[in-house]
Amino acid sequence: MEFRAHTIKITIGGIQVLADLKPNRTAQAIVDVLPISAPVNQWGEEFYCKVPGVKDYRETAKNQVKVGDVAFWGMGEMLAVFFGRTPMSLGEDPVPADRVNVIGKIQGDAKVLHQAVGATTMAVELLPEGS
Numbered sequence: 001m002e003f004r005a006h007t008i009k010i011t012i013g014g015i016q017v018l019a020d021l022k023p024n025r026t027a028q029a030i031v032d033v034l035p036i037s038a039p040v041n042q043w044g045e046e047f048y049c050k051v052p053g054v055k056d057y058r059e060t061a062k063n064q065v066k067v068g069d070v071a072f073w074g075m076g077e078m079l080a081v082f083f084g085r086t087p088m089s090l091g092e093d094p095v096p097a098d099r100v101n102v103i104g105k106i107q108g109d110a111k112v113l114h115q116a117v118g119a120t121t122m123a124v125e126l127l128p129e130g131s
Contacts, residue, residue, distance in 0.1 A: 003028050007127045012040055012047050013119030019070045021104035025057040026072050031126055040122035045084025049122040052077050061099040068110035071100035083113035
């Protein structure tokens, strides 16, 4: 089966960012359950929310992520957006608490999400093709 790349809109508080998803099975599994709106959690400069019912195929499960990465942590059924350092960071890069499957990348500067600190919800929706 061939997977297509998709673009999603992530809204945290009043801040919106677009992310390009990779053409892989886990990203497609996320797309299949959109749209979602869920309580958002924050761990350092990482936002995450629960996305139940998504299988994590762990194509790219790793502990190294970059600012702007969008990842899925299968064990916790969490979609994570990294916009800076986390409590486990030693340098400038975020470090996830566990291996995550990187499924996409924020378009532009992910640090704009600093403006969403304190938000209570995270909404994720699929953008129509060509928008």
